Amino acid sequence: MKQVQVHxxxxxxxxxxxxxxxxxxxxxxxxxxxVGESPLPKPRLHVGAGSHDEGFxxxxxxxxxxxxxxxxxxxxxxxxxxxxxVLVDPDLCINCAxxxxxxxxxxxxxxxxWVAPAAKIVAQKCDNCLERQHEGLIPACVEVxxxxxxxxxxxxxxxxxxxxxxxxxxxxxxxxxxLIPTGVQLLRQAKKQRFEMRCR
Amino acid sequence: MEYVIxxxxxxxxxxxxxxxxxxxxxxITMIADEDEIPYCRPMISNLLAGDIAAERLxxxxxxxxxxxxxxxVLGRRVQSIDPAAGKVRVGDSDLIVPFDRLLIASGADPRIxxxxxxxxxxxxxxxxxxxxxxIMAAAEHGRKAVVVGGGLxxxxxxxxxxxxxxxVVMLIRSAHPLRLQVDASAGRMILAxxxxxxxxxxxxxxxxxxxxxxxxxxxxxLADGQKIPADLAVIAKGVAPAAGFAADxxxxxxxxxxIVVNNTLETTVPGIYAxxxxxxxxxxxxxxxxxxxxxxxxxxxxxxxxxxxAGRRVAYRGSLSRNVMRIYGLxxxxxxxVEPPAADDSYEVVAVTDKHRDIYHKLVFRDDRxxxxxxxxGIEQGGVLLSLIRREVAIVEKxxxxxxxxxxxxxxxxxxxx
Ligand SMILES: Cc1cc2nc3c(=O)[nH]c(=O)nc-3n(C[C@H](O)[C@H](O)[C@H](O)COP(=O)(O)OP(=O)(O)OC[C@H]3O[C@@H](n4cnc5c(N)ncnc54)[C@H](O)[C@@H]3O)c2cc1C
Numbered sequence: 001m002k003q004v005q006v007h008x009x010x011x012x013x014x015x016x017x018x019x020x021x022x023x024x025x026x027x028x029x030x031x032x033x034x035v036g037e038s039p040l041p042k043p044r045l046h047v048g049a050g051s052h053d054e055g056f057x058x059x060x061x062x063x064x065x066x067x068x069x070x071x072x073x074x075x076x077x078x079x080x081x082x083x084x085x086v087l088v089d090p091d092l093c094i095n096c097a098x099x100x101x102x103x104x105x106x107x108x109x110x111x112x113x114w115v116a117p118a119a120k121i122v123a124q125k126c127d128n129c130l131e132r133q134h135e136g137l138i139p140a141c142v143e144v145x146x147x148x149x150x151x152x153x154x155x156x157x158x159x160x161x162x163x164x165x166x167x168x169x170x171x172x173x174x175x176x177x178x179l180i181p182t183g184v185q186l187l188r189q190a191k192k193q194r195f196e197m198r199c200r
Numbered sequence: 201m202e203y204v205i206x207x208x209x210x211x212x213x214x215x216x217x218x219x220x221x222x223x224x225x226x227x228i229t230m231i232a233d234e235d236e237i238p239y240c241r242p243m244i245s246n247l248l249a250g251d252i253a254a255e256r257l258x259x260x261x262x263x264x265x266x267x268x269x270x271x272x273v274l275g276r277r278v279q280s281i282d283p284a285a286g287k288v289r290v291g292d293s294d295l296i297v298p299f300d301r302l303l304i305a306s307g308a309d310p311r312i313x314x315x316x317x318x319x320x321x322x323x324x325x326x327x328x329x330x331x332x333x334x335i336m337a338a339a340e341h342g343r344k345a346v347v348v349g350g351g352l353x354x355x356x357x358x359x360x361x362x363x364x365x366x367x368v369v370m371l372i373r374s375a376h377p378l379r380l381q382v383d384a385s386a387g388r389m390i391l392a393x394x395x396x397x398x399x400x401x402x403x404x405x406x407x408x409x410x411x412x413x414x415x416x417x418x419x420x421x422l423a424d425g426q427k428i429p430a431d432l433a434v435i436a437k438g439v440a441p442a443a444g445f446a447a448d449x450x451x452x453x454x455x456x457x458x459i460v461v462n463n464t465l466e467t468t469v470p471g472i473y474a475x476x477x478x479x480x481x482x483x484x485x486x487x488x489x490x491x492x493x494x495x496x497x498x499x500x501x502x503x504x505x506x507x508x509x510a511g512r513r514v515a516y517r518g519s520l521s522r523n524v525m526r527i528y529g530l531x532x533x534x535x536x537x538v539e540p541p542a543a544d545d546s547y548e549v550v551a552v553t554d555k556h557r558d559i560y561h562k563l564v565f566r567d568d569r570x571x572x573x574x575x576x577x578g579i580e581q582g583g584v585l586l587s588l589i590r591r592e593v594a595i596v597e598k599x600x601x602x603x604x605x606x607x608x609x610x611x612x613x614x615x616x617x618x
Contacts, residue, residue: 049611058608070499071495071499073495075259094252096526100524101582104586106581109580
């Protein structure tokens, strides 16, 4: 099954994925109108700075077993049997933050949402864009990612592709193919250097 | 194989489910005091607050016992265990249940008050569903309530009663609430917040008596003679392991009064296991045996006990005290050692405060390991920090970095994920 794969080494921190995610989870599904919605749609994935200030996209891993699911008090967190996606039922959620305490990746947030009961604050996390997938679309964050930091593919295919890329980058005679596109490399390098200068 | 489980709380329930994943044939008997479908105990405070309906407490379908082919013996208490004969005695009756593997998942009982008048109608504990319903009935006619104790359950009870429109006075022995979870500065922050939300809190207050004329509660009398009028009172002075029936047998109890288990959740008697609020386990942060009476531990211990009982050896890594609470406009998440022993210089504390955002974050390290955290507001990354405590990883970066704004899992060095 295709899954969103994260390749942090390619992330530039442009946050386009966050915008696309918030829009995909809005009522109107268009950025232009989504910004006027109340409650304001919010992203389910979060781009932060990595250990050297490079970009780092952080989203739910849909772990199995899922610590959040085991810790959920009202039984609001469940796994979609078809896709393995870990989901939150906004009707059952009591906003206790037990899931935030259990999640080793820190991906849960708590806010209102147009699909939740009005004015109710509920736990929010990535839902693999199941709604979009039903319509034959790929997850919004992947669709918008320009650097290949987010891809939608089988996990063994992702692994094979990475192996291929590494092999090619060190093989003589092949057409020169950097492991990470030169532009991406340069920008990440610049961020890292800035960070190191600050640390000195 | 005959499995017997004492208690149908989340530890017993999780164990039964784990056993059934490995063993479809063996007979499982669940003996439990509460005649209920497994329900979410922490949510009785949401019930009391009027946030949810009583039906919403159930966390398993009503066909739970049938689905898992469990023989339920409900509304009955286990009186004693005969480990040598492999038998459990139920009530003072004739019902004797034999076992090959026994799980004690009897949870905890609220600590009761010894002062005069604590038996008066109108004086309650908040531990199970029926008590919550009793308090709700009493609150129908009451206007004034007193909560004795400023722990997690005390705060939740006070908040719930306020939501019902009652005027609530909280009496606490220490100088601030959540004494077991937070330090004095956080305690002062929390105290101020409670008062801001209309909760009257009397600190360093000692209850001397519950006073009533005839059959109704009228006043709570303090040691200094002060009288506080009340229509109902909730005593929330913490819990103690419900291990009375094992007290004078060969099953070993620990200093915390819980049933001591090893890393397979087995007690000192082979074939007898314990899990949840009744069990005393190795605390990974404190490195000593401790009862960590919290829901997520009861789940994990129940699952691990169930697997081991059914023959799959799984090692339980030890427990960690942790709590999260969003109440009175505060988000509070704590874990492990929050106040290190002053004389011990292997501990190091790193803290930040942000007055504008009402944030106070504190991390406690022992040598290069994170062993405790206290987050007042801004709790989103608490799970990341907590996983560093639980996995006992050596912290290689500057400790302060873990509290910088913008900290998230991507900031951690890749070696943590090996
Ligand atoms: C109001 C409230 C709020 C809480 N909030 C939180 C929270 O936010 N987060 C958190 O982590 N934890 C919370 N807790 C604690 C949590 O509920 C417990 O840690 C958890 O329920 C323990 O599960 P257990 O299965 O070990 O024991 P229990 O749930 O206590 O179940 C044990 C069962 O065994 C029965 N039993 C006892 N003795 C016998 C006997 N001799 N014979 C037969 N049956 C017996 C009992 O009646 C009970 O039904 C809260 C507790 C309360 C009361």
